[in-house]
Amino acid sequence: MDMDKNNQITFKVQRYDPEDDGTPHFQEFMVPSSQSMTVLDGLIYIKENLDSSLVFRTSCRMAICGSCGMLINNYPHLACHTQIEEFHSNTLTVKPLPNLPIIKDLVVDLIPFFNTHKSLKPYILRQDAEEMENPTAEYAQAPHALETLLQFTYCIKCGICISACPTSASDKLFLGPQALAQCYRYCADNRDEGEQERIPLVDTDHGVWHCHLAAACSEACPKGLDPALAIQLLKRRLVSRAVGLGKKQQPSPVVLPPTETKPKVPFPEFTVKGI
Amino acid sequence: MRNTYLRLLQLVTGILIAVLLGVHMVLMHLDAILGFFGVDVKDVTSWGSMIERARQGIWAGLYIALLAVVLYHALNGLRNVILELTPSARTERVVTWAIVAFGIVAFVWCSYVPIALLSA
Amino acid sequence: MRQIQPRRNYLGAVGWLWAGNYKLERYLYILHRITGLGILLFLLLHLMMTTVFRIQGQDVWETTMSILHNPWFKIGEYLVVIAFVYHALNGLRLILQELGFLMGRPIPPIYPYRDSLRKKRPWTIAMIAVVVILALVFFYDFIIGGW
Numbered sequence: 001m002d003m004d005k006n007n008q009i010t011f012k013v014q015r016y017d018p019e020d021d022g023t024p025h026f027q028e029f030m031v032p033s034s035q036s037m038t039v040l041d042g043l044i045y046i047k048e049n050l051d052s053s054l055v056f057r058t059s060c061r062m063a064i065c066g067s068c069g070m071l072i073n074n075y076p077h078l079a080c081h082t083q084i085e086e087f088h089s090n091t092l093t094v095k096p097l098p099n100l101p102i103i104k105d106l107v108v109d110l111i112p113f114f115n116t117h118k119s120l121k122p123y124i125l126r127q128d129a130e131e132m133e134n135p136t137a138e139y140a141q142a143p144h145a146l147e148t149l150l151q152f153t154y155c156i157k158c159g160i161c162i163s164a165c166p167t168s169a170s171d172k173l174f175l176g177p178q179a180l181a182q183c184y185r186y187c188a189d190n191r192d193e194g195e196q197e198r199i200p201l202v203d204t205d206h207g208v209w210h211c212h213l214a215a216a217c218s219e220a221c222p223k224g225l226d227p228a229l230a231i232q233l234l235k236r237r238l239v240s241r242a243v244g245l246g247k248k249q250q251p252s253p254v255v256l257p258p259t260e261t262k263p264k265v266p267f268p269e270f271t272v273k274g275i
Numbered sequence: 276m277r278n279t280y281l282r283l284l285q286l287v288t289g290i291l292i293a294v295l296l297g298v299h300m301v302l303m304h305l306d307a308i309l310g311f312f313g314v315d316v317k318d319v320t321s322w323g324s325m326i327e328r329a330r331q332g333i334w335a336g337l338y339i340a341l342l343a344v345v346l347y348h349a350l351n352g353l354r355n356v357i358l359e360l361t362p363s364a365r366t367e368r369v370v371t372w373a374i375v376a377f378g379i380v381a382f383v384w385c386s387y388v389p390i391a392l393l394s395a
Numbered sequence: 396m397r398q399i400q401p402r403r404n405y406l407g408a409v410g411w412l413w414a415g416n417y418k419l420e421r422y423l424y425i426l427h428r429i430t431g432l433g434i435l436l437f438l439l440l441h442l443m444m445t446t447v448f449r450i451q452g453q454d455v456w457e458t459t460m461s462i463l464h465n466p467w468f469k470i471g472e473y474l475v476v477i478a479f480v481y482h483a484l485n486g487l488r489l490i491l492q493e494l495g496f497l498m499g500r501p502i503p504p505i506y507p508y509r510d511s512l513r514k515k516r517p518w519t520i521a522m523i524a525v526v527v528i529l530a531l532v533f534f535y536d537f538i539i540g541g542w
Contacts, residue, residue, distance in 0.1 A: 018399045074415050101401030109401040151501040166414070166421065169406035171359045199276070205367070209282045210359055213489055214424035215512040216417045224508025229498055236495035242279040274505040286490050293483045300476060305536045322453045322460075329449075342442075349435045356428065360408060381442065388446040 009033045009084055011042055013054065014095040015105055024102070026093075027051070033084050039092065040068055040079040043106075056106040063222055066158030070106055071095040076160040078222045097163040113159055116175055120183040120201055125194025131254065139191040140252045143268050152185040152230050154223045161217035161227050173206035177217035180208055181230035187237060193251045199238065208234055285351050288344040295341045326392075335389040342385055350378045419519065420512050427485050430478035437475045473537045480529045488522045 008030050016024040029050050031042045040058055047054045056079070057067040063081040070079050073093055084092065100108040124139075126132050161177040162168045168176050175183075183202055187195045202208045211231050218228040240246030328334045354374050358367060411428055414421040448459050462468075491497045497518050498511045512519075 016402065018402065024402075075417075096404065098404055098406045100404060102404050103399060103401050108404070147503075148501055151504050154504055164417070166410035166424070167359060169410045170361070170408045172361045172405065174359075203276060203278050205278060205358060206361070207278065209278050210355070212424050212427070213420065213492060213512075214414075214417075215420040215510070216414070218510035218512060219418055219421075221508075221510075224504035224506065224510070226501070226504075226508075226510040229501060229511040232493050232495050232498055235493050238276075238279045239283060239494060242276050242283060270503055272500050272502050274503050286493075289483075289486050289490065293487065296479065297483075300479070304472075304476065304533065322456055325449070325456070345438065349431075349438060352431055353435060356432070385442050385446050388450050391450065 007033050007090070009042065010091045011046060012091065012093045013043075013046070013106070014093075015054070016102055018104055035085065037084050038080055039070070039072055039077070039082050039084060039094065042084060042092070043079060043094070054106075055104050064156060066156035069097050069158040069160045069163070071097060071163065076163040076220050078158060078160070081222055097159055099163050099165070099168045100159055108159070110157075110159060113162060113176070113178070114157070116179045117157070117182060120175065120179050121194060121198055122179075122182045122186055124186065124189065124192045125197060126191075126251065127193055137254045137256045140255045141189075141191055144271055145190045145252075147271060149185050149188045152181050152225060152227075154225055155182060156223055158222065160220050160222060161225075164216040164220040166214050166216065167210050167212065171206055171210055174210050175202065175207055177211070177227035177231060180211070180234060181225065181227035184230040184234040184237070187234065190249055190252045195237075195241075199241065202234065203238060208238065211235075281351060285348055288348040291344045292341070292348055295337065295344065298337075299341065329389065329392040332393065335393055338389050339386045342382060346378050346382055350374050418513075419516075423485055423519070427482060427489070430482040433478050434475065434482060469537060473533065476533050476537070477530050480533070481526050484522050484526050484529075488519065 009032075011029045011031050012026045013029065014024050015027045016022070029046045031045050031050075033042060038061075040061060043054065043056055044058075047056075056070070058080065059065040059067045061068075061080040063078050066078075068079040069076060071077075071094070072079065072082055073087055073089075074095075076097060079094075094106065096102050096106045096108050100110065100113060103109050124132070155178060157178065159178070161181075165174075165177050167174050180202065183198055186192050187198060208231060211228075213228065213232070215228045218226045221227065237246075354371060357370050362370065411425060414425060444459065448455050488497070492512075492515075497515050499514055
């Protein structure tokens with residue numbers, strides 16, 4: 001690959017200015033690029049040297065904050081996490097994430113996305129309200145119980161799965177893979193007793209049953225979260241509650257911290273291997 | 276839990292259709308292969324063979340069962356596809372009632388015919 | 396307090412026909428939907444034929460049957476059979492995977508990420524192989540045996 005010498009890459013960026021009352025249109029920029037330069041570096045170069053009115057979100061530049069989700073060559077990526085070399089081409093098309101409203105240029109409105117997430121109560125709910133508000137001790141959770149949901153806790157709320165999902169594209173009331181995966185993460189948590197409150201919220205006409213396993217969300221997720229697996233396990237839970245099978249999980253008890261010290265235990269091996 | 280039950284019924288009818296419609300298709304179309312196995316079906320679409328089958332109660336029962344599961348599965352699927360286009364709440368109700376009405380009318384009419392032909 | 400009205404940006408139902416550079420499972424979803432709607436259309440015609448035409452007596456029936464023995468209709472029927480075979484087998488795979496049986500367990504997300512559908516890809520390939528085999532069996536009987 002001839003990227004050792006400096007190369008000129010054409011960035012076709014979608015521009016949209018709401019105060020102009022115009023329609024979105026493409027603007028081309030020539031960006032000198034070098035090896036291992038990311039798309040975000042290219043956009044920052046454009047903003048610093050070519051056109052400072054270009055607007056986009058960025059923060060951590062290391063794929064942990066979830067700000068820079070964009071559609072690059074018609075596939076959703078995190079701009080800081082995507083190298084220009086990956087595309088093997090001298091032209092890159094950068095558009096904002098679809099299925100979310102555009103505010104300006106490459107910035108999308110994430111408020112409806114966060115509201116959907118909040119509406120499914122993504123927090124531990126227990127019957128004992130006094131203990132929840134003024135905790136006296138911690139809830140017990142064994143390492144093997146954590147492993148059943150550890151993968152789904154890594155969500156950075158970037159919105160890429162919503163852009164990839166074909167149902168989110170056509171159904172405006174669909175909850176989206178992110179909200180459903182987080183709903184499963186809390187229903188499966190053995191510290192949580194709020195499953196009965198969340199079930200009527202997902203079992204609606206536009207809820208979890210509009211997922212048809214296209215699995216584009218898991219494919220596009222930049223953190224390897226696998227929301228498709230979480231949604232299918234949530235469906236399994238709903239069906240076993242509907243049919244009456246499945247054992248009811250006892251919520252974990254409150255345990256006081258140990259008073260006598262024990263020798264430090266090494267971190268346990270994962271019971272499920274990664275690859 | 277209403278949607279879960281509707282969806283669960285669609286999965287169950289799906290399996291039933293795979294069995295019943297599989298039998299229907301094999302009998303209607305796979306002449307050469309069934310002949311290889313020693314089952315002789317003659318010409319299934321001719322009038323004589325059709326009338327002979329129409330007089331037997333078991334075929335009528337099979338067809339009515341197949342009709343019921345197919346209508347439920349197909350119309351529920353159609354309703355889900357239409358609802359994914361997010362119409363307004365009023366359109367959703369109209370579509371649901373239209374599909375239910377069509378399903379009932381189709382089932383009544385199409386199961387009347389095998390029963391009427393039982394005595395033909 | 397926002398004064399700007401954000402612009403709607405849905406991709407719409409075009410994702411039901413073409414999925415760009417996404418992987419196999421998304422195209423299987425598109426094909427499942429297309430075969431389902433196609434079989435529904437065929438079903439309406441078929442119900443009309445086997446009720447309205449059957450009850451009117453022998454002449455109408457035999458006229459209809461002689462029209463339908465045209466090779467173009469045979470090919471159309473073959474397509475419907477293939478659509479049903481694909482829809483049934485993909486549906487069985489969806490039933491198993493949506494109830495969580497062929498999906499494996501949550502794993503710690505260690506790079507390079509492999510999500511459960513890609514890990515269980517061999518089952519999907521096996522299902523497609525069965526569809527192809529049945530398509531060939533029906534082809535032999537329909538097209539070759541029928542002529």
